[in-house]
Amino acid sequence: MLEFIQLLKQRYQAIIAQPGKFFGQLDYQRRIDQLTLAEAFVRKGLWLAAKETPVLQVAVVGPTQSGKSSLVNALLNSPMAGVSPLAGYTVHPQGFCHKVKRADCQGLQRYFGRFQNVPPDQLSKHRHDCYAVSDTPIHSPYLPACIVWDTPDFDSIDSETYREGVLRSIALADVLVLVISKEKYADQSVWDMMAELAPLNQPTLICLNKLAEGSETVLIPSLKDKWQQARQDSFPEVIPLYYQKATATPLWPEGHKDTIAHLAKKVSPATHARLEQALLQQHWSSWLEPVRAEHQLLSDWHTLLDDALKQALANYQRDYLNHPHHYETFQQAMAELLTLLEMPGLAGFMTGARKVLTWPVRQMMKLGRKGLHLADSSHEVILLNQLAEHTLIQLADHLLDKQGQNPQNDWWQALSALLRRQRPSLLQNFETAVKTYHLDFQQDVEAAAHRLYHKLQEQPAVLNSLRATRVTADAAMLALTLHTGGIGVHDLVIAPAMLAVTSLLTESAIGGYMHKVEVHLKQQQLNAVNQALFAGYLGNALKALPGQLANTTHFNISPELLGAMEQQLTEKRHGLRLL
Ligand SMILES: Nc1nc2c(ncn2[C@@H]2O[C@H](COP(=O)(O)OP(=O)(O)O)[C@@H](O)[C@H]2O)c(=O)[nH]1
Numbered sequence: 001m002l003e004f005i006q007l008l009k010q011r012y013q014a015i016i017a018q019p020g021k022f023f024g025q026l027d028y029q030r031r032i033d034q035l036t037l038a039e040a041f042v043r044k045g046l047w048l049a050a051k052e053t054p055v056l057q058v059a060v061v062g063p064t065q066s067g068k069s070s071l072v073n074a075l076l077n078s079p080m081a082g083v084s085p086l087a088g089y090t091v092h093p094q095g096f097c098h099k100v101k102r103a104d105c106q107g108l109q110r111y112f113g114r115f116q117n118v119p120p121d122q123l124s125k126h127r128h129d130c131y132a133v134s135d136t137p138i139h140s141p142y143l144p145a146c147i148v149w150d151t152p153d154f155d156s157i158d159s160e161t162y163r164e165g166v167l168r169s170i171a172l173a174d175v176l177v178l179v180i181s182k183e184k185y186a187d188q189s190v191w192d193m194m195a196e197l198a199p200l201n202q203p204t205l206i207c208l209n210k211l212a213e214g215s216e217t218v219l220i221p222s223l224k225d226k227w228q229q230a231r232q233d234s235f236p237e238v239i240p241l242y243y244q245k246a247t248a249t250p251l252w253p254e255g256h257k258d259t260i261a262h263l264a265k266k267v268s269p270a271t272h273a274r275l276e277q278a279l280l281q282q283h284w285s286s287w288l289e290p291v292r293a294e295h296q297l298l299s300d301w302h303t304l305l306d307d308a309l310k311q312a313l314a315n316y317q318r319d320y321l322n323h324p325h326h327y328e329t330f331q332q333a334m335a336e337l338l339t340l341l342e343m344p345g346l347a348g349f350m351t352g353a354r355k356v357l358t359w360p361v362r363q364m365m366k367l368g369r370k371g372l373h374l375a376d377s378s379h380e381v382i383l384l385n386q387l388a389e390h391t392l393i394q395l396a397d398h399l400l401d402k403q404g405q406n407p408q409n410d411w412w413q414a415l416s417a418l419l420r421r422q423r424p425s426l427l428q429n430f431e432t433a434v435k436t437y438h439l440d441f442q443q444d445v446e447a448a449a450h451r452l453y454h455k456l457q458e459q460p461a462v463l464n465s466l467r468a469t470r471v472t473a474d475a476a477m478l479a480l481t482l483h484t485g486g487i488g489v490h491d492l493v494i495a496p497a498m499l500a501v502t503s504l505l506t507e508s509a510i511g512g513y514m515h516k517v518e519v520h521l522k523q524q525q526l527n528a529v530n531q532a533l534f535a536g537y538l539g540n541a542l543k544a545l546p547g548q549l550a551n552t553t554h555f556n557i558s559p560e561l562l563g564a565m566e567q568q569l570t571e572k573r574h575g576l577r578l579l
């Protein structure tokens with residue numbers, strides 16, 4: 001699931017990074033933030049599941065200049081965090097160990113993943129994917145043993161770049177301390193953030209900083225109002241902190257010595273898995289909305305494709321299998337039959353030629369020229385290639401139509417370009433596949449000939465009358481010439497001697513059986529052509545085409561992967577992992 005969230009986020013980021021604005025861009029940005037938070041929350045879950053972390057994590061968060069760093073210092077009762085009158089001074093998550101050792105906090109690096117742990121004095125303004133954790137000798141009366149995290153602003157304009165650090169710190173926190181100044185508490189960004197954090201269900205404390213004494217009586221009810229608009233859970237405790245003119249640093253009120261320790265008691269790691277699942281479920285349909293839209297397009301494409309391939313197969317049936325002048329495969333079986341019969345007068349020659357004539361496919365491949373000769377002269381092969389070309393032209397037309405109907409969506413356009421680019425290689429591969437099919441199918445032709453041969457041997461009368469005719473010897477000669485490349489398949493089919501032999505057998509006692517063999521052969525051929533060429537090669541190659549669309553402009557997450565993830569999401573096991 002973690003990988004899937006990362007993948008989804010990465011695709012959103014790639015798409016939003018494309019030049020040009022698009023409708024829904026803000027939604028995309030919000031989803032990236034949600035995915036970042038969810039990814040971090042899932043990471044926290046993995047860490048909890050590894051049972052390596054008894055260390056309480058307290059994160060101090062809030063908007064620009066609200067006094068987060070100052071408050072971290074107040075809590076630590078010591079000036080550890082950098083404070084500045086300049087906005088955006090803190091740009092990295094910075095942890096301060098209080099009565100714990102950094103070394104006791106195994107797994108923190110695994111939680112932070114690609115974020116690099118660096119010593120505090122090496123945090124660079126130019127690199128945001130870093131964090132620092134410092135050991136401190138401090139014993140503050142206001143904090144239990146914990147790591148307290150100073151975090152970047154979550155609202156300033158350029159916070160885009162270090163937003164991930166903020167969200168990582170937040171998802172890591174067992175206890176959240178929201179710092180807002182009286183200038184900032186009404187900012188929409190604060191309450192948007194609080195709303196997004198609701199599913200994390202963290203014990204939270206609000207510090208109202210830089211207050212003029214007494215002003216909290218007016219501010220707190222309005223604050224409560226804002227909270228209740230953003231959240232369903234009960235309004236947290238608010239600690240008013242008064243503006244310290246002289247020290248420029250808030251003082252932690254003595255009356256709230258144990259407040260953080262009390263909040264820490266509410267932390268319940270066992271509920272994490274359930275919360276995690278609820279968080280994912282809450283956003284799932286919105287996150288996957290564009291992925292599903294692509295799946296709809298994909299399924300439209302498959303429908304187009306299935307129709308086109310069905311049409312191609314129907315044309316093949318009409319123009320080859322059922323075409324009285326073009327169908328030649330059965331005649332080839334007849335030619336095979338004649339070579340099996342060892343006609344008088346030809347017998348000696350035929351016995352010599354036998355080795356060449358019996359053609360298991362591999363052997364025929366070795367013969368090369370003859371195989372090629374058969375394929376090249378085959379009307380079927382030419383027709384199949386024409387049908388493939390025609391199908392691709394038709395599909396290209398359909399894609400243009402789709403593009404016209406959905407000008408706001410570039411999926412069809414991209415697919416159309418992809419098809420245009422791949423057309424030559426698709427056709428070339430199809431041609432190769434046709435040759436392979438054609439050679440392979442000679443086995444079935446051979447089998448049909450053998451079936452007729454055995455039937456004939458049960459019918460000595462027919463066999464004798466066949467052998468008695470001069471025309472049969474001529475036809476056998478022709479069949480032989482076909483094998484050696486002397487004539488093409490079509491010439492064989494229309495040769496009078498062959499036609500005469502065919503009609504002789506059709507009129508004979510095995511006529512009915514011959515018809516059955518022919519019908520069976522056609523059916524096999526239809527299946528083989530569909531399986532190897534239309535639904536098979538062409539269908540598979542074209543169905544895979546959208547998978548090659550650029551990942552920077554399309555999500556390209558397969559329905560199969562999404563299905564597997566959804567199953568994981570709804571599985572009870574996942575939610576009950578730690579319950
Ligand atoms: N005078 C006074 N200044 C404060 C107080 N709390 C914070 N500040 C100032 O507000 C500015 C921003 O504080 P800082 O902790 O860096 O805010 P952050 O950006 O949220 O981390 C600094 O110049 C602090 O000195 C206070 O109680 N009194």
Ligand SMILES: [Mg+2]
Nearest residue numbers: 068069089090
């Ligand atoms: Mg700061």
